[in-house]
Amino acid sequence: MASGSLNSITTTYAGEFAKKYIAPALLKGSTLDSGGLTVKPNIKYKETMKKVATGSGVIGNAACDFSASADKITLTERVIQPEEFQVNLEFCKKDFHNDWEAIQQGISAHDKLPPLFSDFIIAHVADLVAEQTEKNIWEGVTANAGEFDGLVTLALADSDVLDVASHAAVTASNVVDKLGSIVDAIPSTVYGSEDLFMYVSSNIYRAYTRALGGFGAQGLGAAGYNSQGNNQDLSTGLQYDGVQLFLGRGLNDNTAMAAQKSNLYFGTGLLSDHNEVKVIDMADIDGSQNVRIVMRFTAAVQYGIGSEIVLYHA
Numbered sequence: 651m652a653s654g655s656l657n658s659i660t661t662t663y664a665g666e667f668a669k670k671y672i673a674p675a676l677l678k679g680s681t682l683d684s685g686g687l688t689v690k691p692n693i694k695y696k697e698t699m700k701k702v703a704t705g706s707g708v709i710g711n712a713a714c715d716f717s718a719s720a721d722k723i724t725l726t727e728r729v730i731q732p733e734e735f736q737v738n739l740e741f742c743k744k745d746f747h748n749d750w751e752a753i754q755q756g757i758s759a760h761d762k763l764p765p766l767f768s769d770f771i772i773a774h775v776a777d778l779v780a781e782q783t784e785k786n787i788w789e790g791v792t793a794n795a796g797e798f799d800g801l802v803t804l805a806l807a808d809s810d811v812l813d814v815a816s817h818a819a820v821t822a823s824n825v826v827d828k829l830g831s832i833v834d835a836i837p838s839t840v841y842g843s844e845d846l847f848m849y850v851s852s853n854i855y856r857a858y859t860r861a862l863g864g865f866g867a868q869g870l871g872a873a874g875y876n877s878q879g880n881n882q883d884l885s886t887g888l889q890y891d892g893v894q895l896f897l898g899r900g901l902n903d904n905t906a907m908a909a910q911k912s913n914l915y916f917g918t919g920l921l922s923d924h925n926e927v928k929v930i931d932m933a934d935i936d937g938s939q940n941v942r943i944v945m946r947f948t949a950a951v952q953y954g955i956g957s958e959i960v961l962y963h964a
Contacts (some may be wrong), residue, residue: 662747664683672925672947673708675776676918679784680899686849687787687951690917692714694733697917699954702807712830713923717728728918732948733798739775739943743931768929769812787916787951788849788900796951806963810956812837817964819904825857829890836893836908845911851901858895913955919948930947 666934682686690697710717716773782796790800804809812835820828832848835839850858888895893908919925928944953959 652799661800665728672918672945673920674773675779675781675945676678676920676947676949677870677914678776679787680897681784681849682789682916684896686847686896686898686911687914687916689911690730692920692922692928693730693732693948696729699728699730699915699952705762708952709818720856725864726802727754728952728954730915730950730952732917732919732950734946734948735796736941737779737945740932741941741943742939743771744939751811771929771941771943772927775898779945779947784900786900786949788898789902792873800900801951801953802961802963804953805856805907805956805959805961808956812957812960814960814962817904817962819964820854821855822860825854826890828854829858832906832908833891833893833959837958840910840958842892843845843910846893846908847896848890848906848908849896849898851903852899852905853901854899854904855897858890862888886889893934904962906962908960908962909953910958912963913953913958914953915954917948917950917952921941 677689682689709851786797786800788800788802789799791803792799795951808911814835816828816831818824818828827847829850836846856954898907925948926944928942930944932938932940932942
């Protein structure tokens with residue numbers, strides 16, 4: 651039998667002590683877990699990001715006098731302000747007891763075995779938070795409960811962002827052309843950057859994989875890439891015209907964004923006093939076997955320079 655007791659599992663973590671539970675919940679989504687964004691972890695209220703734009707005449711002919719031009723350097727600002735969120739859930743601990751015992755006995759593929767039942771419950775809730783955070787990062791709308799404005803939402807409202815005109819639903823037959831239209835719109839100053847990615851939705855990634863595996867057009871040949879057809883591993887490291895593809899699982903179908911990782915930010919207050927995790931055993935309160943989970947945290951996304959981002963939104 652598993653060691654430990656389920657008689658009382660009430661625990662409380664606040665502020666910095668809640669970080670070990672909040673961090674996996676927020677950062678476990680595929681975009682953040684794979685290093686797709688620049689994470690700013692210690693924003694307690696908001697952070698102002700300075701954008702520096704320089705004119706074309708930075709270098710001039712030598713002269714004896716100092717001659718500065720006020721229009722050669724322009725400073726603008728974008729603000730990332732994490733919003734406060736909470737999770738209020740209630741479980742019956744009886745429903746999870748058998749699963750926890752199985753993990754304790756080693757009949758599991760989990761990397762880390764939770765020694766306490768409270769840790770097991772928190773990990774379950776963290777998975778739910780990570781899934782929703784992944785969606786919020788890309789397509790969230792702050793007017794909806796439990797969401798913050800995602801990168802696509804922000805980009806659609808910004809005239810500086812470069813929109814691809816020839817957008818349409820993406821299939822295996824047109825995916826090469828559509829990816830090409832995205833690459834063609836990337837500014838020359840950004841193309842070739844080491845941290846440049848094309849963040850694509852699942853259906854675009856799948857369509858491109860199928861096209862590479864064997865689509866008798868676009869010069870790929872009927873046998874596909876490497877003449878191995880569809881029976882080959884094309885799941886990682888996909889590129890198009892030298893730009894690495896990144897699977898953004900939170901993106902809606904037929905949506906893509908080309909940008910530098912260093913231009914996309916996820917902000918949260920992992921050390922903030924707003925963080926809180928509570929596991930409340932209701933047995934001593936109302937005699938039930940229910941367990942309540944309370945989590946409080948902050949999160950938001952933002953980008954720096956809109957004119958260096960390409961958006962494909964069908």
